[in-house]
Amino acid sequence: MRLYLGSLRQWHWISSAVCLVGMLLFALTGITLNHAAQIPTEPQIVTVEGLLPPAVLAQIVIPDQDKAPLPAALKDWLRTDHNIVVHAQRAEWSDDEIYLSLPRPGGDAWLSIDLASGDMLYERTDRGWVSYFNDLHKGRNTGIAWSWFIDIFSVACIIFCVTGLLLLVRYADTRPSTWPLVGLGVLVPLILIILFIH
Numbered sequence: 102m103r104l105y106l107g108s109l110r111q112w113h114w115i116s117s118a119v120c121l122v123g124m125l126l127f128a129l130t131g132i133t134l135n136h137a138a139q140i141p142t143e144p145q146i147v148t149v150e151g152l153l154p155p156a157v158l159a160q161i162v163i164p165d166q167d168k169a170p171l172p173a174a175l176k177d178w179l180r181t182d183h184n185i186v187v188h189a190q191r192a193e194w195s196d197d198e199i200y201l202s203l204p205r206p207g208g209d210a211w212l213s214i215d216l217a218s219g220d221m222l223y224e225r226t227d228r229g230w231v232s233y234f235n236d237l238h239k240g241r242n243t244g245i246a247w248s249w250f251i252d253i254f255s256v257a258c259i260i261f262c263v264t265g266l267l268l269l270v271r272y273a274d275t276r277p278s279t280w281p282l283v284g285l286g287v288l289v290p291l292i293l294i295i296l297f298i299h
Contacts, residue, residue, distance in 0.1 A: 109271075113264035119257045130238035133231050144208075145227040149183050153219035161216065163194055171201065175214075185212065185223055204242040207233025 133140060153175070160174040168191040171179075179185040192201035197217055203210035203225075210225040237243060240251055266283075273279040 109264055109267055112260060113268060116257045116261035116264065120254065120261050123254045124258065126234070127238055130234050134235050134238060137235065140231055142229050142232060144229075147225045147227075149185065149221075149223040149225075151183055151221040151223075153178065153214065153221055155219070158216075158219045161199075163196065163216070166194075168193055171199070179212075179221075179223075183221075183223065187212070206236035206241060206243055 157174050157178045161172055170189055170191055171187055176187050179187055190201060190203060192199050199214040201212040203212065207229065208227040212223045214221050240248055269279050
């Protein structure tokens with residue numbers, strides 16, 4: 102029993118250490134998401150216009166499929182001349198235009214290129230830090246690495262909660278308020294769901 106209890110405590114404190122920053126982040130952004138309509142934001146919009154050099158425009162070949170990444174020469178020109186970084190995102194191609202949507206946490210961006218004239222238009226919207234962290238909470242436009250983090254963090258939270266429950270079982274005899282408090286934690290959200298959520 103002592104070995105079991107020691108290992109339970111170890112799993113509990115290790116999972117709590119792993120979860121600490123993530124739980125604070127998700128708890129705080131839970132509040133900001135719940136009050137998103139009351140938090141004022143002033144989106145910052147940046148617009149960039151340009152004209153593709155003839156050498157770059159000449160290297161653009163319309164692909165067979167409707168969606169494909171931008172050519173390397175075009176990505177290099179966007180990065181060096183306009184500080185616009187495009188990775189492997191797939192753009193929408195038509196006979197006369199390339200359109201690329203570039204969503205990101207806390208904002209949005211898009212790029213349009215006229216294949217006849219070479220005119221380029223780029224617009225980036227930044228909705229601020231609160232929106233950025235809210236999108237991290239939701240996993241919105243965050244990529245595969247953040248998606249994996251959320252999954253691993255969730256498993257660590259489950260371990261933290263289950264080991265905490267097992268520790269409550271172990272010490273409940275000496276703490277009479279344990280099960281009334283656990284019951285309250287179950288009943289309050291249940292009552293709110295039944296009575297106030299339709």
